[in-house]
Amino acid sequence: MTWGKDALSLENRERLLSIASPVALLLVWQLMSWAGLLDPRFIPSPIGIGKAAYALLRSGELLQNIWVSLIRILAGFVIGAVPGILIGLAMGVSRWVRAAIDPLVAALFPIPKISLLPLIMLYLGIGEASKIALVALGVVFLVLINAMAGVLAIDPIHFDVAKNYGAPRYKLWTRVVIPGALPMIFVGMRLGIGVAFIVIVAAEFVAARSGIGYLIWTSWETLRIENMFVGIITITVLGVLTTLVLHEIERLAMPWRREHA
Amino acid sequence: MSKSFRTRRGETHALRGINLEIGVSEFLCIVGPSGCGKTTLLRILAGLETQTSGTVTIAQDDPSRPLNSMVFQDHSLFPWLTVLDNAAFGLEMRGVPRTERYEKSRALLESVGLTRFSEYYPHQLSGGMKQRVSLVRAFVTDPEVLLMDEPFAALDAQNKVLLQDELLRIWEASRKTVVYITHSIEEALALGDRIIVMTSSPGQLKETIPVEFPRPRNIFELRARPEFGAISARIWEILELEVLKAREAQP
Ligand SMILES: Nc1ncnc2c1ncn2[C@@H]1O[C@H](COP(=O)(O)OP(=O)(O)O)[C@@H](O)[C@H]1O
Ligand SMILES: [Mg+2]
Numbered sequence: 001m002t003w004g005k006d007a008l009s010l011e012n013r014e015r016l017l018s019i020a021s022p023v024a025l026l027l028v029w030q031l032m033s034w035a036g037l038l039d040p041r042f043i044p045s046p047i048g049i050g051k052a053a054y055a056l057l058r059s060g061e062l063l064q065n066i067w068v069s070l071i072r073i074l075a076g077f078v079i080g081a082v083p084g085i086l087i088g089l090a091m092g093v094s095r096w097v098r099a100a101i102d103p104l105v106a107a108l109f110p111i112p113k114i115s116l117l118p119l120i121m122l123y124l125g126i127g128e129a130s131k132i133a134l135v136a137l138g139v140v141f142l143v144l145i146n147a148m149a150g151v152l153a154i155d156p157i158h159f160d161v162a163k164n165y166g167a168p169r170y171k172l173w174t175r176v177v178i179p180g181a182l183p184m185i186f187v188g189m190r191l192g193i194g195v196a197f198i199v200i201v202a203a204e205f206v207a208a209r210s211g212i213g214y215l216i217w218t219s220w221e222t223l224r225i226e227n228m229f230v231g232i233i234t235i236t237v238l239g240v241l242t243t244l245v246l247h248e249i250e251r252l253a254m255p256w257r258r259e260h261a
Numbered sequence: 262m263s264k265s266f267r268t269r270r271g272e273t274h275a276l277r278g279i280n281l282e283i284g285v286s287e288f289l290c291i292v293g294p295s296g297c298g299k300t301t302l303l304r305i306l307a308g309l310e311t312q313t314s315g316t317v318t319i320a321q322d323d324p325s326r327p328l329n330s331m332v333f334q335d336h337s338l339f340p341w342l343t344v345l346d347n348a349a350f351g352l353e354m355r356g357v358p359r360t361e362r363y364e365k366s367r368a369l370l371e372s373v374g375l376t377r378f379s380e381y382y383p384h385q386l387s388g389g390m391k392q393r394v395s396l397v398r399a400f401v402t403d404p405e406v407l408l409m410d411e412p413f414a415a416l417d418a419q420n421k422v423l424l425q426d427e428l429l430r431i432w433e434a435s436r437k438t439v440v441y442i443t444h445s446i447e448e449a450l451a452l453g454d455r456i457i458v459m460t461s462s463p464g465q466l467k468e469t470i471p472v473e474f475p476r477p478r479n480i481f482e483l484r485a486r487p488e489f490g491a492i493s494a495r496i497w498e499i500l501e502l503e504v505l506k507a508r509e510a511q512p
Contacts, residue, residue: 157337164307164331165351165402175350179341256341256382 044226049233052226061215066234069204069211072128073196073242076135081192084143085185089177091144092151109141113195114202121207131203138199139192143185150184151177183257186250193246197239212238262315263463264301274463275301279315281457281466283406286436290453290472292443292500294507298464299442303410306440307331321405327355330399332409338383338391338398344370345379347394351402362401369397372434373427389420393427400431409441413448425451426480433477446496450489451480458499461507468499 026046032038033045040048056062091098117134124130154176162176204213216231251258264276275298283289293299304310305317307329319328330351338347345363346353348370352362370376373393383391392412399407412428413421425448432439443449449456449472456470470492474483483489 155336157333158339160309161331161333161337161339161350162354163309164329165354165398166327167354171354175339175342175353179339182341254341256343256384 041225044229048226049229053230056227056230062230062234065210065212065215066238069200069213070238072131072211073135073200076132077139077193077196079132080136080139081143081189084140084188085147088144088147089151089181091148092181093177098148105141105144109145113138113199117203117207126207131200131208134203135196135199138195142192142195143188146184146188146191147181150181153184154180182254190243190246193242197235201235262312262317264298264305264310265313277463277465279466283438283440285438288432288439288441288452288454290441290443290449290456291459292446292449292456293459293464294461294500294504295444296507297459297461297503299459300410302464303408303440303442306406307408319405327351327402327404329406329408330402330404332395332399332407332412334410334412335415338394340383343379344375344381344383344386344394347383348397348401350398355402366397366401369401369431372431373397388416389424392416392424396428396431400435404437406438406440409439411442411444422480428452429478429480446493446500447484450493451478451483456496458496461503461510467503470496
């Protein structure tokens with residue numbers, strides 16, 4: 001069938017183009033560097049960045065810093081997300097819990113979390129705990145607010161059905177509240193992961209001796225621009241990969257939304 | 262029995278002086294103009310709302326069976342559960358083990374032609390199929406009373422008749438007591454043993470009409486009978502007045 005063939009080749013052409021355009025950009029960038037149009041003190045060439053990345057990999061420095069940052073992000077994310085989900089769900093289910101906690105959230109959520117770094121370092125020291133705590137603080141409110149909104153968005157008829165069929169309390173949670181709020185819980189977690197990356201890089205700029213943020217910052221201090229670019233690219237790729245993993249978890253956790261067109 | 266709602270804008274009397282006895286295995290239909298309190302009455306029977314005064318008693322001769330199961334109007338299936346898990350929901354809530362509740366639910370799903378769709382999710386079903394699952398979910402719990410609040414109101418005319426026919430077919434197998442709310446006289450006549458007409462708000466019971474068509478009924482055949490039209494017209498006369506009153510009462 002020619003129609004099918006055409007559609008396929010159209011799709012392939014699209015894919016080809018989406019690969020070709022970044023490659024073309026890199027090529028132009030490299031050519032401009034060779035032609036001396038870009039000042040290497042400010043904009044290194046792609047090949048220069050590649051060489052720097054290779055050196056950082058060889059020395060083990062890059063992987064070490066990735067590892068440190070990832071641990072901080074994941075630990076902080078889990079420590080923030082788990083209570084965020086639980087408290088948010090409880091707020092969604094019970095108007096009393098909501099009335100009690102809402103004002104606290106309203107007061108604490110707007111604080112730019114990075115501004116708390118010195119205070120947290122005062123309490124928890126300059127070690128890992130303070131960075132993890134800062135990430136957790138950045139994550140907890142986003143997850144909490146979205147989990148609560150998720151419960152409130154459940155059609156009241158589902159609670160009527162559960163009540164009419166005599167749902168015991170734990171079944172109400174496992175069969176109605178949690179699955180009903182799950183889409184919004186994932187929205188909260190996606191926003192939370194984004195904030196976690198911002199917070200950790202900022203914290204590592206000023207208050208760490210390791211991590212990708214630290215790598216970027218020291219590259220600036222020692223004027224190794226290539227390394228700085230390597231750091232920026234690395235943290236971006238990590239962010240994209242984490243989002244993809246979360247997306248896959250989301251797909252597995254909510255099979256009923258998979259066939260949505 | 263009566264019911265009033267207290268809201269910020271004052272008190273609404275939804276039901277007044279309801280005195281009603283429903284026989285075992287009776288299929289009772291209640292018709293009335295919209296806003297007359299039909300849903301409120303059913304929700305009180307279902308235990309989802311508490312009456313302001315009076316008592317409701319449902320005779321229970323087997324405490325292992327639920328008092329009532331409700332078939333809701335629309336959108337009441339859980340989007341996150343498969344057809345089979347939705348159908349088995351009531352049994353699951355009562356602690357029936359998985360294999361047993363699946364077995365029972367599968368048997369009923371088969372009788373409404375949904376076996377093939379057991380593992381589907383509600384959003385993959387048509388409106389008629391969803392309401393079939395809702396029926397199965399209620400019937401499979403084997404309650405003392407089945408409560409239905411305009412379960413087919415959102416369906417198109419053809420599906421409506423098909424579903425009514427299927428409802429009667431599953432009902433014949435168990436002859437459970439049914440309280441069925443509708444605003445359609447034809448539907449009430451086709452399904453019920455007795456029809457109660459309610460007044461406009463505040464809802465009171467206005468008139469009781471026995472329906473004597475023999476069972477098992479064939480809905481298509483029934484609708485073609487001359488008596489069907491005649492009784493239908495008589496009930497409409499009673500109802501019309503209330504519908505007009507309800508319309509006037511609207512702001
Ligand atoms: N939760 C509620 N709060 C306040 N008023 C209500 C509530 N539910 C129903 N009513 C009022 O009670 C009356 C009967 O409503 P309803 O039972 O839904 O009527 P029907 O099902 O016959 O259309 C209406 O006037 C409605 O506005
Ligand atoms: Mg109603």
